[in-house]
Amino acid sequence: MxxxxxxxxxxxxxxxxxxxxxxxxxxxxxxxxxxxxxxxxxxxxxxxxxxxxxxxxxxxxxxxxxxxxxxxxxxxxxxxxxxxxxxxxxxxxxxxxxxxxxxxxxxxxxxxxxxxxxxxxxxxxxxxxxxxxxxxxxxxxxxxxxxxxxxxxxxxxxxxxxxxxxxxxxxxxxxxxxxxxxxxxxxxxxxxxxxxxxxxxxxxxxxxxxxxxxxxxxxxxxxFYGQSIHDRCYRRPFYEKGLFAETFDDEGAKKGWCLYKLGCKGPVTFNACATTKWNEGTSFPIESGHGCIGCSEPDFWDFGGFYEALSRPTGQTGKNAVYGVAAGTAVGAAVWAMNRAKKEEAVRGHEKLTMDELNREGEES
Amino acid sequence: MTSTEFLLWVKGTGFTLAIAVFAAGIVLRLAEIWSLGRKPDLAEAKGNANTAGVRTIFNRFIPDKGIWDRSAFIIIAAWFFHVGLFVVIFFFVPHILLIDSIIGLQWPGLPTPIVDAFAVITMVGLLAMLFHRITQPVKKYLSTFEDYLVWAVTFLPLLTGYLAYHRLLFSPDMLLAMHILSVELLLVLLPFTKLSHSFTFLLARWYNGAISGFRGVQS
CATH class of the missing domain: 3.40.50.700 (NADH:ubiquinone oxidoreductase-like, 20kDa subunit)
Incomplete structure (x- = not known):
């Protein structure tokens, strides 16, 4: 040593x-x-x-x-x-x-x-x-x-x-x-x-x-990892007010509004960036206009895209919803056919009473 | 499984499955209802069935006097709950982004503290209704397991969402995952339980209005 x-x-x-x-x-x-x-x-x-x-x-x-x-x-x-x-x-x-x-x-x-x-x-x-x-x-x-x-x-x-x-x-x-x-x-x-x-x-x-x-x-x-980026972010008040940048060059972006809609993963990312900052305390990604990509979290690459808002699902939801509708339609059609068959059977099985039958019942009682 | 893996599963596979079951379930239930069928009414129409049907969808939002006199408490609680739930689901910005990614429609959201207040109102409304259910002997007698189940699966997304927004008790990614999972449970159960009234109320109201309209009487 x-x-x-x-x-x-x-x-x-x-x-x-x-x-x-x-x-x-x-x-x-x-x-x-x-x-x-x-x-x-x-x-x-x-x-x-x-x-x-x-x-x-x-x-x-x-x-x-x-x-x-x-x-x-x-x-x-x-x-x-x-x-x-x-x-x-x-x-x-x-x-x-x-x-x-x-x-x-x-x-x-x-x-x-x-x-x-x-x-x-x-x-x-x-x-x-x-x-x-x-x-x-x-x-x-x-x-x-x-x-x-x-x-x-x-x-x-x-x-x-x-x-x-x-x-x-x-x-x-x-x-x-x-x-x-x-x-x-x-x-x-x-x-x-x-x-x-x-x-x-x-x-x-x-x-x-x-x-x-x-x-x-x-x-x-x-x-260093005890608090989330979101909890220490200086743009947090804009999140609370519902003021979001919609694109990277709109008025909201220029005014420094929240980057949630542009895919910021700050709410689920734990790191000291917002407090310690980078380059000798100069700034951190959100301060220079880009959302947090969640780089200190496991599997952050698979988090559904750096530019997709956190609440968006990562799967192919729309496509699968269509499959769901198709499956529902198929089963629904089967149920329909069954209901119809049952109704037709009921109609076929329906027996009409004749006057003779009614008279006979009256005599018997 | 770490909380991140849990979150990734509920956001990916879990949500996809839930949406597929939800979509299939709704279509199936609608097909079932439609296939019940009605015999054609051969009587002469005394009024327009469709206008009365559509009108009834809306005017049933206002309770009539008799019902109001008997159950003012439950009407107020249910009103606050339903309006609150509507605002929380459709006017919270992250929810709008989620809906946009599925059906491609967007609209402006409300500031988060306002949505937060509605979430509290909604939960208070639900708790009031549960209190009413377990304290009124007749209602308690009529309640089945399903009633408590649908109450719980409606309350859980609100509670977990509230905790996730305020970042209480668990880590934020865990809370978010729990919130999404509770919503998935709701989505899966919705078409197959009493919760299906969230879409069948339209059919039922329309039908009640339409038969009255056809006969030319007030619905």
Missing amino acids: PKNTLGEHLRQQGMSRRSFLKFCSLLASGMALSPALVPRIAQALEATRRPSVIWLSFQECTGCTESLTRSHTPTVEGLIFDAISLDYHHTLQAASGHAAEAAREEAMKENFGQYILVVDGSIPLDNPGFSTIAGISNLDMLKETAKGAAAIVAVGTCAAFGGLPKANPNPTGAVPVSDIITDKPIINVSGCPPIPVVITGVLAHILTFGGLPELDDLGRPAA
Whole structure:
């Protein structure tokens, strides 16, 4: 494990104490912790040894890594990310081929039971050949690397819930990490991609408190995924008033009205976008005029289309209603025929009384 | 099954099935009623059957004095319930979008807090009617399992919809899924229970009006 502490490393990078404490306060408030814990977070992060992190990328698009590394100016999150000992990440590391794999094996051996395993991308179960690294199938590599991990962070919706590869019809038989590894603590940091500060926040939490943050029922850190986009959306008052943009360039869109009719999935999406925002707090998708696509939720690709309102059914309802009408007509016609036959039978069976019969009945009684 | 998978099922397969059963059921019931048939009335017409039929569809919305005197409570409760239900179903914007995606028709909706108020009125109306049903001995005696069943399947979509809008008790996706599922239950049962009065009332009123109109008497 590297010798220098995180505090030393950050100071070497020219980070002032003031901005470090500011970052600690941001983390504390982001994770809904008491402000009294800020010095403790700072102390723990200062003193912590740079932890070994192994980052495995499976069926993914590298968007998660991009999200974390592609900032125009070095951010505090970026520095914290630099501060971990990223021992294996096949996109970012300089080594390749056997040397790269050797680095992973060495990190695993040296820090067995202590390293943090970060996974982005889903794992194909159909055919191992669909996705391999150095000739090793994703499934084998995940199982092998997970053995010595202290915790697994599934970064991005693909690793957390299957994401795009798992979208209908799921040609590769893609599954999330949690379908394969069941004996290790897993934190799902979902999003396509996830918000950078959420990724670093989770890593910082593990470093500070030595355990996992509080998770929701989908295994996501509750502090960041506790509220829906809709509940924190600044356009919510327009939803309440019934003022909706009908197209992306009408008056409503220009006035910043609610994007529900244009397919916003904010009401059922849990993420911190509306509060943390993106690009160093600049804005988030709804603020730039596009509805939420629900990227931090399982199966969001199959949610019936990004531009279809949430209340619209996803099946071919109209067509099936026609089939329903056809079936109803067929059964109805059968019932009709039966009723008619019964009536005709009744008419045929009807016997008319004659005067003689009536007179006879009168005499008998 | 996660709440998302549940929501996806009720929005997809579940809703498709429910709509197909609903459509088939309505057509079947209409065919059944129509096939009962009536013998041609050979008497000379004393008035126009059709105009009287159509007029009766509307004027039966207003109760006559005798009924009003006997059951003012139930008339008021039922009126609030039916008007409220109509507003909630047809003037909530997400519902309009749903209807549009099935039949391709759209109209303006009402602001959500207004619809919300109507939802509360509707539920109060339903609860009042249930209270009446279980406290009036004669009505209680006449009530069957079906009466309580149709009450429940009408109340559930309102309750789950109210909870979903206010995001109470469960996660929003779970609430939305429960709401849609309760509506599917309603759609499936509607043609085959007393709830079919939601469309047969038109036929019944028209027919009552038409026979009176044909005879030239007030319906």
